[in-house]
Amino acid sequence: MNFEISDLKARLEACETDLAAHRGYLKALEYGVRTLIITHPYPDLLSRAWASILPGITEAHGPEGGWIFNAAFQQLLSVLTQQIEARGGKVGD
The missing domain is CATH 1.10.287 (Helix Hairpins)
Incomplete structure (x- = not known):
């Protein structure tokens, strides 16, 4: 049972890390797109x-x-x- 819980905890932590990375990536893209909108000729x-x-x-x-x-x-x-x-x-x- 402990192995299953520790395995689930590790998988959850990996998902949280992956999600945080994707959020950062999307936020950077959002700022880039906003800059393009503002500066579009x-x-x-x-x-x-x-x-x-x-x-x-x-x-x-x-x-x-x-x-x-x-x-x-x-x-x-x-x-x-x-x-x-x-x-x-x-x-x-």
């Missing part, structure tokens, strides 16, 4: 391009990862849309 073009691909993004990836994935996915898409709109006008106009 043609914000109106960026807004139109985002509007054209956004439906396909949600359609392609929406149902694949369960409710936690979907909530986080939709939240970040919303944040990116707000940032793009702040620079180039309403997405879809």
Whole structure:
């Protein structure tokens, strides 16, 4: 029994470490994308391009990862849309 518990504990710690690494990676990507949005030389073009691909993004990836994935996915898409709109006008106009 102790071996099973220690094995589970080790696996849990490995998962936590892996998750922390992925969170750091995603956070760095988020800042990079935000920087690209802020410095894009043609914000109106960026807004139109985002509007054209956004439906396909949600359609392609929406149902694949369960409710936690979907909530986080939709939240970040919303944040990116707000940032793009702040620079180039309403997405879809």
